[in-house]
Amino acid sequence: MQPPTLWDWETGQKVVLASIERPENCAWVEEPTVSPDGERVAVLASLEAGGFTALVNGEPWENSFDKVWQPRFSPDGRFTAIVQRDGMWTVAVDGQPWEENFDYVWNTQFSARGDVVAACIQSGGEYGVCADGQPWENLFANGSQPTLTADGKSAALVVQTASLKPADLDAFQAGVFSVAVNGQAWDATFVNCWTPEFDAQGAHVAAQVRTTLYDYTIAVDGRIWSESYDCMWEPRFNPATGKVVAPVRAKGAWGLAQDGQIIWEPVFAQCWHQVISQDGRNIAAIVAPAFGEFTVAVNAKPWSIRFPEVTDLVIGRGGERVAALGNKENAEWRVLVDGRTWPGVWDMAWRPVIGPDGAHVAVKVEKNGRQSLLVDGRPYPREFDRLCDPVFSPDGAKLLIRAIDKGACVRIVADVAQA
Amino acid sequence: MGIQDRLIEDVGLRRGVSRLTPEKIETVVRSVMASEAGARLKAYSETCMRCGMCAKGCHFALSHPDDPSYTPAAKVAQTMGVLLKTGGRVDPGTFYGIAQLAYTECNLCKRCVHYCPIGIDTGFIMSMVRRICHKLGVTPQYIQDTAHSHSTTFNQMWVKDDEWIDTLQWQEDEARDEFPGLRIPLDKEGAEIYYSVIAPEPKFRTQLIYQAAAIFNAAGVDWTMPSQPGWDNSDMCMFTGDFEMMGRLKRRHFESA
């Protein structure tokens, strides 16, 4: 329950839980989840006596429930799960359920610091969001694709503003979808809305919309761009300028548009997953210069390396580092950093993690069923049964390794320089 | 005999055709031809020798032995053939028949490929016809409704986000009576098998999910199912000709995996 600056960054290893084996009173336990600071490990457990609970560092919650699912640690280290009692669902935070109950709850979300916990709710066939136990006042005929502002004060949801009779083509194409922010839907409705996204301050929302079956564009706070496109992907706000950048398809090829103006000429067979540095100066995206050949383009310039697939693109805060993964049909994974391929081919690799100052990159990888880390391209000298994503210390000098190995949950803090 | 002799009433086709003019049809046909139709369509339309061998490969033709207008080559002639010959300038009434044929008398099974010495892909040609139909807004009502569902829920049966998870948990519960300790693991990272279904399973045939879970449980394999939309591996937009939505669905499905 503390920000990363206050975590234990003393170099060394600590055993958080000696055994993640099933305790005697449990019929089974599910897969362990480790807290962001690595100090706690939680599992959902089916009790021999009936019902479910969670064990956090081996200690059961005070409460048990009829059902428990979606175990997630909040960024501040609280353990949450969605729980059911007497047929009604809610969210339990460290074992304490919200007072409000709903017909269904899913999609737990957190603010950046973790102080706000929110989830999608369905109550009496109506849909909305509930944050810290406070449900929206207005609910909707349907709701999906929730997103939360960084401070957790606002939530947005794609909502259906009117119910549809079965197979009513006219009503659907007239547009019954919109985006609701804190229960208030935009005035405008669309044929479809997808991937709402807040700006850094949480003041504006942009979403992809389809105004007819054929015209795709971006709506910001309900107002659409003047241009429409053959197709598009998720918008992102430039953190520095507040402008909205989205991949668009025009004349049969993909590029990037910003506030309705093309900023990357549409020359790619595909372009998506754009990321923008904090200063707003560098934009990178996964692109396909030719069919079936993917790479990363930084400021519209594609890297020379090509792979059948490229995923998990990340950019450093300052934009000085760009990293992604390449693979061939979900095998032969490689780590790509700044246009170069790190040595080594892996059965699987996970989203690269760039240190806060951009100096270092760490990536979790797996080979022959054993997981390990690559730090700046060097393999970490130890392998584990399972790893969580690595975390850099706020000053970027230390690396937190959260691992499960030989039945124990361990927490290792390593010097990046020596890792 | 031909498609115009067997028109049926469909709300979707009628609605779409009522808004067409020959000029509009021509414009859209020309734009699709210019932007999307390539060498494959050209080669197919040119080299078909009209030998008629494909007739024996098509269940529509086999079930109408007395009506030669159901053979694959005849169906191409009545749809894409007409559009190519006229440059797309056909009257809306004719287009009704073209759309009806493309959607209801060829289900793109590509069985005729096994009968064509040259390797002409009638299914592909029909998809191009459907693409033009979609662009003109002339699609049968129920398939269009599934396309609408896909665009909204990423599954074809309007299964809402919560209904999906609820259904899985219900089936998990049911199955536990028979197989204590059975699980349908949701979003389990690193699982070996990602099990995806089509929307009619949660909607109408939930026992199929139960049965799959029972098999996975008995086999002791490491599997998972997604809790998020994208779990439906079907794609009716591909069948309506809405290739933009098709791409969106495919991406969602793969990224969910």
Added chain:
Amino acid sequence: MNAAYQFVTGPLAWAAWGIFLLGSAWRLVAMYRLARKKDASAIAYMSWGYSLRSIVNWLIPFNALGWRKNPAMTIATFAFHVCLIATPVFLVAHVMLWDQAFGVRYATIPDAAADGMTMLVIAACLFFAGRRLAMPDVRAITTPKDWFALAIVLAPFLTGFLAYHQAIDYDTMIVLHVVTGEIMLAAIPFTRLSHMVFAVFTRAYMGSEFGGVRHARDW
């Protein structure tokens, strides 16, 4: 007569071969460029192995499903295509002409065999024509283009046969034979006969799609 014969075997022959070879090459290049531009997804799945697998399997009579379900057509079309190509290529009289003109000599087939093969081609053409008239499902899809293609192919064999046997008026027949043969050559890139140029690629693509994407056979 001499002037006519010299014209059809001289400038016209050069023109016919030129149209056939350059026309086919141009059509292939144009088609490839079009495919690069608009069929990138198809090109991406092209595979040598699956292409050859499909082509070989379709070159074996009664091997593919389509052949098995259309036995008469299979016999006719295989006999037709083999004789159509082998007869003119290996005919003694034609090889003589290559030899005279360019000093090129190669294997020939006996005239009696060539005569029989020519009759096979003519018979196959009649069979194809008969199908177009008698079978409702074939008649329904037959267009003037198909009759045109059939006529173009039949003509040089019919005239060649008559010329060889010196029936009717030999002098006219031999000129007709040369001209119809040249029409056939020149027509290959631009009519239904272009399947000679493209079929190998359409078949190869189908083989690649079924082999590489569907993991299935396409025969």
Added chain:
Amino acid sequence: MKRSLPILLAVALVAALSQAALSQENIKSLAPEAFGKLTRPPARFNHDQHNEKAGLTDCVVCHHGGSDGKIDRSASTEGTPCAECHKVKPAGRSTGLMNAYHKQCIGCHKARGKGPLACGQCHKR
């Protein structure tokens, strides 16, 4: 020597004529034995009629000499069977027997714009 010249000429003439009498006067078609079994009917060719019609008086126009595939029209070879020089299966650059006939006849016909060119015009059934 002067007296012997007419005798020699006479002898040569007799020899030539006797050979010609054996061949030329009877020639109705060209079918040298060297070909063996014939593929086509022999080309019909009446030597004297042809020459009369074509106005040919100089034998060397057809009965040429030469070597290495090069025709030498200064050396007459009348009386020598074509097959003697032109082998059915030619070696080196020399012309084969069939091409010798074909090129000789057709070439001349082409050049003069008269006479048969196509196969069946000579190889009549």
